[in-house]
Amino acid sequence: MQRSAIFHADFKSMPYWWEAYRPTAEDPLDLPRRVRVAIVGGGYAGLSTALELAKQGIDAVVLEAKELGFGASTRNGGGVSGGVNIGKSFSGRTIPVEPARVDALLSDGADAFSTIERLIAEENIACFWNRTGRFVGAWTPKHYRSQEARLAKLNEAAQSGAYMLPRERQREEIASDYYYGGMVVERSANLHPALYYKGLLDAVRRRDTPVCARAPVTRISPHDRGWSVATERGEIEADEVVIATNGYTGDVTPQLKRRLVPLASHIIATEELPEDLARSLIPKRRTLADTRRVLCYYRMSPDGRRMIFGGRARFTQVGPETSAPILHRFMTDRFPQLRDAKVTHAWTGNVAFTLDALPHMGRQDGMHYLMGCNGSGVAMMTYLGTQTARKIAGIANYHCSFDAPEFPDHPLYSGNPWFLPAIGGWYRLLDRVDRIASK
Numbered sequence: 001m002q003r004s005a006i007f008h009a010d011f012k013s014m015p016y017w018w019e020a021y022r023p024t025a026e027d028p029l030d031l032p033r034r035v036r037v038a039i040v041g042g043g044y045a046g047l048s049t050a051l052e053l054a055k056q057g058i059d060a061v062v063l064e065a066k067e068l069g070f071g072a073s074t075r076n077g078g079g080v081s082g083g084v085n086i087g088k089s090f091s092g093r094t095i096p097v098e099p100a101r102v103d104a105l106l107s108d109g110a111d112a113f114s115t116i117e118r119l120i121a122e123e124n125i126a127c128f129w130n131r132t133g134r135f136v137g138a139w140t141p142k143h144y145r146s147q148e149a150r151l152a153k154l155n156e157a158a159q160s161g162a163y164m165l166p167r168e169r170q171r172e173e174i175a176s177d178y179y180y181g182g183m184v185v186e187r188s189a190n191l192h193p194a195l196y197y198k199g200l201l202d203a204v205r206r207r208d209t210p211v212c213a214r215a216p217v218t219r220i221s222p223h224d225r226g227w228s229v230a231t232e233r234g235e236i237e238a239d240e241v242v243i244a245t246n247g248y249t250g251d252v253t254p255q256l257k258r259r260l261v262p263l264a265s266h267i268i269a270t271e272e273l274p275e276d277l278a279r280s281l282i283p284k285r286r287t288l289a290d291t292r293r294v295l296c297y298y299r300m301s302p303d304g305r306r307m308i309f310g311g312r313a314r315f316t317q318v319g320p321e322t323s324a325p326i327l328h329r330f331m332t333d334r335f336p337q338l339r340d341a342k343v344t345h346a347w348t349g350n351v352a353f354t355l356d357a358l359p360h361m362g363r364q365d366g367m368h369y370l371m372g373c374n375g376s377g378v379a380m381m382t383y384l385g386t387q388t389a390r391k392i393a394g395i396a397n398y399h400c401s402f403d404a405p406e407f408p409d410h411p412l413y414s415g416n417p418w419f420l421p422a423i424g425g426w427y428r429l430l431d432r433v434d435r436i437a438s439k
């Protein structure tokens with residue numbers, strides 16, 4: 001197939017999810033002059049912080065630089081993991097975590113899943129929440145064995161309902177022989193990310209908390225009564241500031257920017273597939289991912305008719321003319337039966353990796369922050385937002401394990417990830433070598 005032939009005649013360079021909710025800046029609100037809490041960034045993290053603050057009777061404002069939902073929160077794959085990939089860095093390498101922390105991190109990761117599930121039910125958010133589970137395909141037999149070694153811990157500390165599926169039974173999960181078996185994790189789900197975003201936004205607005213679009217924060221200055229937060233649309237006085245900018249963290253908070261590596265992730269959606277074909281690809285409608293360094297993640301659309309296929313086609317932002325053919329190839333490597341499926345949508349967004357590959361909340365120079373989703377932030381950022389708000393309200397009755405005093409940086413890294421293209425190529429090569437060596 002020629003490169004250009006993969007694009008559908010009605011191709012759009014935007015997230016498929018935006019057909020249902022498109023980030024908006026209509027009717028931008030006037031900024032309040034004074035609030036208890038100013039929240040910078042209007043994704044899941046900012047909105048869930050605002051929602052919990054409102055429930056605790058604390059007034060806040062959410063300041064979003066662009067349209068509401070501009071960031072990763074309406075661009076992701078919508079896979080909701082029931083735990084946390086402890087220390088799994090973007091190189092696929094596992095960064096050691098002190099053994100004493102592992103159980104607490106896994107248990108709080110599991111709590112993140114309960115938090116989002118409860119929130120969606122309580123706020124009545126129609127976002128195609130489906131507790132379908134996940135299948136993580138092993139790229140090599142060695143990966144299968146290391147998944148197996150983690151199984152007991154996942155089930156013990158995070159009640160993941162995980163089990164191994166050998167290669168002979170793999171077709172129960174996927175119409176492909178691409179992997180060497182893999183791990184099923186029953187306690188995970190998928191949703192429509194932009195409708196979940198819209199539901200959170202509606203819930204915050206119902207509590208009369210202003211969510212202001214096109215209000216980029218340009219400077220944050222402390223003074224003896226709190227903070228002055230300058231935006232392009234005026235200045236706000238606040239007692240507390242929360243930074244919820246994740247993969248879009250910029251120069252307003254350089255001390256946080258240098259602790260994050262913003263990596264691009266790309267997704268395509270196919271045209272509607274013939275019904276029988278669509279039904280056969282992922283029979284249990286789970287979310288899928290794999291154990292490669294340069295991983296892919298995929299699922300069917302909520303109506304079951306399209307393949308939504310994501311991965312790190314490149315580690316940096318590139319246009320659909322580059323990313324879509326690569327992802328289409330990754331997709332047909334797994335599903336040769338999709339070779340004629342045309343791409344209707346292609347898009348990209350930033351994922352924030354941390355140097356210890358763990359999500360973080362805490363305080364830096366007096367400001368609260370929550371960030372570093374490491375590619376799994378739908379449940380996690382909702383959870384950290386809720387935890388941050390409870391901490392501010394003084395009602396947190398236990399210490400969240402992601403609230404660690406240490407948020408690592410590196411003396412040679414100041415927030416400019418110039419090295420990503422080279423690293424992306426190197427990891428793709430290592431993946432190939434691993435696979436060839438395993439045969």
Ligand SMILES: Cc1cc2nc3c(=O)[nH]c(=O)nc-3n(C[C@H](O)[C@H](O)[C@H](O)COP(=O)(O)OP(=O)(O)OC[C@H]3O[C@@H](n4cnc5c(N)ncnc54)[C@H](O)[C@@H]3O)c2cc1C
Nearest residue numbers: 041043044045065071072073076077079217349373377378
């Ligand atoms: C392509 C892709 C696929 C993904 N797939 C999955 C998945 O399947 N499952 C999963 O769990 N996670 C996934 N993720 C990760 C998940 O989407 C994120 O972890 C989550 O959305 C982060 O939410 P957030 O609110 O922290 O950040 P965001 O939603 O990115 O919001 C941050 C906001 O801050 C704003 N901002 C930045 N600077 C300023 C400023 N100075 N002033 C005001 N506002 C500012 C930005 O405009 C942005 O809107 C994926 C991410 C991407 C990009």
